Amino acid sequence: MELTLEHRTQGDVTVLDVGGEVDVYTAPKLREKLVELVSDGHYNIVVDMTKVEFLDSTGLGVLVGGLKRVRSHNGSLELVCNQERILKIFRITGLTKVFPIHDTLEEALS
Amino acid sequence: MPSVELRIPPDPAYVGLARLVVAQAARQAGVPQDRVEDVKIAVDEALANAVRGQAALNSSAPIDLAFGATDLGFEVVVRALEGPATDVDPADQPGPDLLDPKLSLTLIEGLTDEMSYEPDGATVSLRFVVGLG
Numbered sequence: 001m002e003l004t005l006e007h008r009t010q011g012d013v014t015v016l017d018v019g020g021e022v023d024v025y026t027a028p029k030l031r032e033k034l035v036e037l038v039s040d041g042h043y044n045i046v047v048d049m050t051k052v053e054f055l056d057s058t059g060l061g062v063l064v065g066g067l068k069r070v071r072s073h074n075g076s077l078e079l080v081c082n083q084e085r086i087l088k089i090f091r092i093t094g095l096t097k098v099f100p101i102h103d104t105l106e107e108a109l110s
Numbered sequence: 111m112p113s114v115e116l117r118i119p120p121d122p123a124y125v126g127l128a129r130l131v132v133a134q135a136a137r138q139a140g141v142p143q144d145r146v147e148d149v150k151i152a153v154d155e156a157l158a159n160a161v162r163g164q165a166a167l168n169s170s171a172p173i174d175l176a177f178g179a180t181d182l183g184f185e186v187v188v189r190a191l192e193g194p195a196t197d198v199d200p201a202d203q204p205g206p207d208l209l210d211p212k213l214s215l216t217l218i219e220g221l222t223d224e225m226s227y228e229p230d231g232a233t234v235s236l237r238f239v240v241g242l243g
Contacts, residue, residue, distance in 0.1 A: 089151065093217065
């Protein structure tokens with residue numbers, strides 16, 4: 001399955017919808033998108049991972065890179081994820097302590 | 111020793127295909143569905159590490175997988191040339207996006223019941239087992 005990436009702005013926040021598989025093959029596209037968003041001045045980003053089917057450590061690395069980039073502009077990067085198989089990856093790697101992770105987009109935006 | 115063998119080029123484009131093949135084999139062998147997801151991620155991590163290692167060595171040597179049900183459970187062995195596999199990610203260098211270089215191994219260890227990492231001359235074999243039931 002291909003990676004899909006779409007973004008929109010809601011108030012001060014940019015929502016990046018990610019769908020499909022994020023792995024060693026597709027993660028560079030996610031990285032490019034995050035770099036592009038930050039370069040364009042989007043410093044408060046919510047990555048909606050509700051439609052992500054697969055995520056590996058390459059994808060985690062890209063998300064951490066995105067977090068570092070927005071933080072360098074005093075921004076934020078939060079995640080929306082309610083799938084146990086994806087959340088498990090964040091727990092094993094200890095990244096639940098690094099990223100604010102929300103069950104729903106509404107919760108992330110509130 | 112696992113009975114099915116698969117050889118792929120050290121190309122990220124083949125990692126997804128290989129993990130789907132191994133996941134289907136795990137399903138057929140009787141691995142519960144939630145653990146099949148663990149197998150998928152563990153295979154992906156092992157292959158991604160191997161692909162990165164070959165890239166760092168500028169090598170086109172193939173990556174060999176062996177997998178299948180054994181006395182221990184569903185067993186997977188990924189064998190490739192040893193390189194600085196866990197240190198370099200061509201997708202992200204020289205950016206700041208890398209985590210702990212041992213992250214892949216941490217994930218494999220966390221998702222499987224048994225894992226070993228065995229250097230053998232110029233190659234290295236990463237082996238893991240997931241229980242069948």
